[in-house]
Amino acid sequence: MQIQLWQIIFLGLLGGVAQWDETNMKLGFRNPVITGLIVGLVMGDVKTGLLVGGTLQLMTLGIGSYGGATIPDYATATIIAGALAISTGQGIDFAIGIGVPTALLLVQLDVLARMSNVFFQHKAEKYADERKYEKIELMNILGLSTWMISRFVPIFICLYFGEGLVQKLLQLSPEWLMGGLKVAGGVLPALGVALLLKYLPVKSYAPYLIIGFFLVAYLNVPMFGVALAGFAVALYQFKKAQSKEVISTSGAAVYTGGADEDE
Structure with missing residues (x-):
C-alpha cells in the first residue's frame, strides 16, 4: 500500500x-x-x-x-x-x-x-x-x-x-x-x-492487587476482564464511601437538632 x-x-x-x-x-x-x-x-x-x-x-x-x-x-x-x-x-x-x-x-x-x-x-x-x-x-x-x-x-x-x-x-x-x-x-x-x-496506596488495597495478579497469572483472564473487575471494585468502594458520608451527615443533623431543642 x-x-x-x-x-x-x-x-x-x-x-x-x-x-x-x-x-x-x-x-x-x-x-x-x-x-x-x-x-x-x-x-x-x-x-x-x-x-x-x-x-x-x-x-x-x-x-x-x-x-x-x-x-x-x-x-x-x-x-x-x-x-x-x-x-x-x-x-x-x-x-x-x-x-x-x-x-x-x-x-x-x-x-x-x-x-x-x-x-x-x-x-x-x-x-x-x-x-x-x-x-x-x-x-x-x-x-x-x-x-x-x-x-x-x-x-x-x-x-x-x-x-x-x-x-x-x-x-x-x-x-x-x-x-x-x-x-x-x-x-x-x-x-x-x-x-x-x-x-x-498499594498497602491499603494489597488484596485487590493480589486478586488481579491471580486472575492474569493463573486463570489467564484477558486484560479487559481484569479492568472490568477493577472497575467494579472501584465502584463498590466509591459507593461505600458515599454511604458513610451520608450517614455521617445525617448523624450531625440529628445532633444539631437536639441541641436546638435544648436551647
Whole structure:
C-alpha cells in the first residue's frame, strides 16, 4: 500500500497538533492510543493502528515531563511506526521495532525545539518591559511553532521516503545500540507500572492487587476482564464511601437538632 501525499501531510499535522495539545488544551492527542486510532482511520486499518498505539501507550505509564525534562515521544513514534506498519503490511512487531528507537531519537529534536524556543521567550520578556502585549502573544505562538515543526518534519520525511529510509537508518545503527533499545522497549512498560505502584496506596488495597495478579497469572483472564473487575471494585468502594458520608451527615443533623431543642 502506497502512502498518499495527503495522508503524509495530515499525519504530519497530527504530530504538530498533538505537541500543541500537550502544552495547551490537554485534549489527549499526545496519548499514543489516540494517535494510533487516528492513524488507523487515515490509513484504513484501525485494528493495527490501535495495536501500535496501545502497545506504545504502555511505555508511557509513569513517565512525565516534570521540570521541563525531555522524555521519549511515543505519540509521534506511533504516527510514524503505525503508518509504516500499515503501508508495508509488516504488522505490530515491525511497528514496535521502529517505534521504540524512533521515540528515543525524537528526544534530541525535542531538546533542539526547546533551545530554539528560548530565543522567542527572551524577545517576549523584552516586549513585556516595553508593554507591547500583542508582540508578546506573537512570540509565544512562534515559540510553540518550533515544537510543532519538530514533529511535523520527521513525520513527513519518514513517511515520504518510506520504509527504505527507516530501514537504512536502522542498519547503520550499531548492533549494541539497537539491542539496548529493544531491551529498553521491553523494560519500559514494567517500569511504568512499577512507578505507578510506588505512588499509589498499594498497602491499603494489597488484596485487590493480589486478586488481579491471580486472575492474569493463573486463570489467564484477558486484560479487559481484569479492568472490568477493577472497575467494579472501584465502584463498590466509591459507593461505600458515599454511604458513610451520608450517614455521617445525617448523624450531625440529628445532633444539631437536639441541641436546638435544648436551647
